[in-house]
Amino acid sequence: MKILEFLSDPIIVIQEWIIQLFTNWGVTQEWQTFLLYLIGSAILGTSALLITLVLIWAERKIIGRLQDRLGPNRIGPWGIFQPVADMLKIFIKEHIIPDEVDPIPYHIAPIISVASVLLMWAIVPFSDNVRGSDLNVAILFLLGVGGLGELGVILAGWGSNNKYSMLAAFRASAQMISYEVPMAIVLLIVVILSGSMSLGDIVSSQNIANIFLLPLGALIFFIASIAENGRAPFDLAEAESELVAGFNMEYSGLKFGMFYVADFLRAFTSSVIFASIFLGGWRGPGAEQIPILGFFYLLIKSTIIWFIGVWIRGSMPRFRVDQMMAITWKFLTPLSLALLIVIAFVNKLLANSSQLIQVVVFLIINFVLFYIGFLISNKLINEKVRMEVSSHKRVLAQPTNIFTQPNSGG
Amino acid sequence: MTPLQIVFLLVSIVTIFSAILVVSLQKIFHAALWLIVTLMGVAILFVLLEASFFAAVQILVYIGAIAIILIFAIMLTRNIMSDEEIQSNRSWGLVLLLVLVFAVIFINQLSQSAIFNSILYPLEVQGQDNIMAFGQGLLDPAGFALPFELASLLLLAALVGGVYLAMDKKGGEAK
Amino acid sequence: MLNQWLYIGIFFIVALFLPFVAIFLARILSPKKPTKIKNSVYECGMETYKPTWIQFKIQYYLYGLVFLIFDVEIVFLFPFAVAYNKLALFAVVEAIIFILILLVGYLYIWRKDALSWQ
Numbered sequence: 259m260k261i262l263e264f265l266s267d268p269i270i271v272i273q274e275w276i277i278q279l280f281t282n283w284g285v286t287q288e289w290q291t292f293l294l295y296l297i298g299s300a301i302l303g304t305s306a307l308l309i310t311l312v313l314i315w316a317e318r319k320i321i322g323r324l325q326d327r328l329g330p331n332r333i334g335p336w337g338i339f340q341p342v343a344d345m346l347k348i349f350i351k352e353h354i355i356p357d358e359v360d361p362i363p364y365h366i367a368p369i370i371s372v373a374s375v376l377l378m379w380a381i382v383p384f385s386d387n388v389r390g391s392d393l394n395v396a397i398l399f400l401l402g403v404g405g406l407g408e409l410g411v412i413l414a415g416w417g418s419n420n421k422y423s424m425l426a427a428f429r430a431s432a433q434m435i436s437y438e439v440p441m442a443i444v445l446l447i448v449v450i451l452s453g454s455m456s457l458g459d460i461v462s463s464q465n466i467a468n469i470f471l472l473p474l475g476a477l478i479f480f481i482a483s484i485a486e487n488g489r490a491p492f493d494l495a496e497a498e499s500e501l502v503a504g505f506n507m508e509y510s511g512l513k514f515g516m517f518y519v520a521d522f523l524r525a526f527t528s529s530v531i532f533a534s535i536f537l538g539g540w541r542g543p544g545a546e547q548i549p550i551l552g553f554f555y556l557l558i559k560s561t562i563i564w565f566i567g568v569w570i571r572g573s574m575p576r577f578r579v580d581q582m583m584a585i586t587w588k589f590l591t592p593l594s595l596a597l598l599i600v601i602a603f604v605n606k607l608l609a610n611s612s613q614l615i616q617v618v619v620f621l622i623i624n625f626v627l628f629y630i631g632f633l634i635s636n637k638l639i640n641e642k643v644r645m646e647v648s649s650h651k652r653v654l655a656q657p658t659n660i661f662t663q664p665n666s667g668g
Numbered sequence: 669m670t671p672l673q674i675v676f677l678l679v680s681i682v683t684i685f686s687a688i689l690v691v692s693l694q695k696i697f698h699a700a701l702w703l704i705v706t707l708m709g710v711a712i713l714f715v716l717l718e719a720s721f722f723a724a725v726q727i728l729v730y731i732g733a734i735a736i737i738l739i740f741a742i743m744l745t746r747n748i749m750s751d752e753e754i755q756s757n758r759s760w761g762l763v764l765l766l767v768l769v770f771a772v773i774f775i776n777q778l779s780q781s782a783i784f785n786s787i788l789y790p791l792e793v794q795g796q797d798n799i800m801a802f803g804q805g806l807l808d809p810a811g812f813a814l815p816f817e818l819a820s821l822l823l824l825a826a827l828v829g830g831v832y833l834a835m836d837k838k839g840g841e842a843k
Numbered sequence: 844m845l846n847q848w849l850y851i852g853i854f855f856i857v858a859l860f861l862p863f864v865a866i867f868l869a870r871i872l873s874p875k876k877p878t879k880i881k882n883s884v885y886e887c888g889m890e891t892y893k894p895t896w897i898q899f900k901i902q903y904y905l906y907g908l909v910f911l912i913f914d915v916e917i918v919f920l921f922p923f924a925v926a927y928n929k930l931a932l933f934a935v936v937e938a939i940i941f942i943l944i945l946l947v948g949y950l951y952i953w954r955k956d957a958l959s960w961q
């Protein structure tokens with residue numbers, strides 16, 4: 259019986275046990291809270307960083323299969339110890355620090371990049387009463403943490419004292435700030451629908467998952483979060499053929515590893531956020547009574563979204579920088595603003611009608627707006643007329659049969 | 669001293685110290701970085717006042733947008749690797765003395781006034797309710813609806829003006 | 844509510860501490876053999892012969908400016924979004940007017956070609 263109770267809600271049981279321990283030791287209430295928070299955040303931070311190992315392995319295997327090759331398969335069965343080997347290697351590489359770097363930005367930049375990704379884990383609700391912190395402005399906090407990430411990129415570019423990496427850092431940060439606008443507008447629509455900025459409240463108010471009410475919004479949010487992460491097809495800042503290596507060019511050893519970790523972890527973190535906001539987070543059959551099930555539902559949902567992200571990474575070619583900026587400023591932002599205006603207006607008109615009518619009307623609005631946006635963007639793309647490459651027939655290059663045509667074949 | 673007071677003291681000292689560094693450093697990029705520390709300190713002060721919405725807005729708008737635009741503007745207008753001017757003139761000692769005297773008189777008089785001896789009541793509404801009240805007040809026609817719309821006009825003026833001024837030399841040349 | 848922010852503060856310090864410890868460990872474990880070639884700035888394999896100076900496009904500043912304006916606009920709209928369920932239709936129309944005024948400005952800068960990367 260005790261085992262069942264522990265298994266169904268392990269985190270709360272452990273928390274109660276620790277509080278009991280502290281009370282027996284005579285620790286005062288404030289210190290209890292402080293120490294509990296310290297233990298909780300240490301465990302959450304460390305497990306988020308350890309998830310990265312699994313993520314790196316899984317992503318390399320999946321990308322390998324998408325490119326018709328096996329992924330890493332030498333170290334351990336199916337190569338599962340590959341990330342461990344990589345980690346050991348990167349730990350013992352020499353830290354080459356170029357001359358004349360600005361010491362404080364250079365050394366702080368990888369730490370701030372990782373810290374900004376880790377901070378996103380603090381507000382995710384893992385079940386009904388298990389979460390890091392139930393901030394009442396969690397959505398704004400998410401957007402602010404994205405800003406901290408941009409700051410890390412700029413610090414890395416400046417600290418390297420290298421004009422190529424500064425250029426790449428500015429490009430990357432311009433990309434990140436441009437894609438925050440549609441993301442923020444879609445989050446605004448979600449807050450309108452659920453009436454609260456706290457992630458726990460947003461998850462609790464999703465009797466119908468938000469993705470059925472706002473498929474267009476979910477799509478915009480998904481595209482914007484991939485772009486803000488800097489993954490393909492938006493990875494212009496790291497394209498090997500273009501700018502050598504981007505803003506983390508002058509970093510070696512574990513500092514580079516930290517940027518790598520931040521990149522991969524951010525992909526998973528934004529899929530966890532997507533799952534919480536649009537797919538209903540920890541909700542599912544039986545998750546209210548057995549909180550550990552909620553944890554698994556969240557894991558499954560976010561893995562599906564992460565897999566779609568990896569799928570897109572392995573399949574699509576890279577965008578040019580002007581295409582990338584045109585997508586956000588000329589397509590995503592006006593579309594999301596239009597969605598905001600229409601949903602705000604229609605939701606007020608429909609405030610007293612039944613749930614079903616609301617859902618149907620929302621779906622219709624989404625599809626209509628998507629269609630209109632698609633048509634308008636098709637019109638706005640100016641296709642340059644292709645010049646004729648070869649306007650006249652070149653005599654020597656004709657692939658005619660030399661046996662039947664007497665003058666061909668040179 | 670309660671922990672709240674200790675945290676407030678620490679954060680205030682850090683904020684004031686980094687604000688002094690912002691105006692006195694020679695390398696302008698470092699001044700921008702210390703400005704970011706100052707803004708973060710102000711955000712923590714908002715948190716201590718239980719105004720969590722404003723703390724989040726401070727981080728989002730000031731650090732996430734204004735500091736970045738400031739750094740872009742620094743890059744645009746300077747030959748960044750060589751700026752070595754001393755930011756204060758020779759009379760900084762006398763000015764410091766005067767500022768300290770003024771501060772002592774000011775704090776003395778204020779601490780005897782009625783404002784600083786009143787009791788602070790903690791905020792009644794928690795959670796989402798104070799933001800909800802804030803939103804209702806902002807959009808109420810008898811409340812702040814007109815300043816709300818005027819704010820949007822102000823933003824429009826800033827947008828159009830900024831773009832118009834910056835578009836003079838667009839395309840490759842550092843202004 | 845202060846407790847929630849306390850958690851965020853502690854988590855931030857832990858999140859800064861963990862990579863710092865990792866990098867510190869790696870500093871200890873790694874070899875240190877700085878040579879002059881290794882320490883020079885990377886410039887596609889050649890030596891730099893000019894002081895480092897970049898030509899900075901004004902496009903970055905324009906993107907930052909437009910992002911700032913939209914950021915402030917969205918921040919104004921968040922209290923409206925939270926209080927949405929308690930507002931009348933008139934207040935919603937007010938907020939839509941707010942957005943439309945800024946859309947006019949957005950249209951202006953779109954036509955002025957400030958949004959396309961040159």
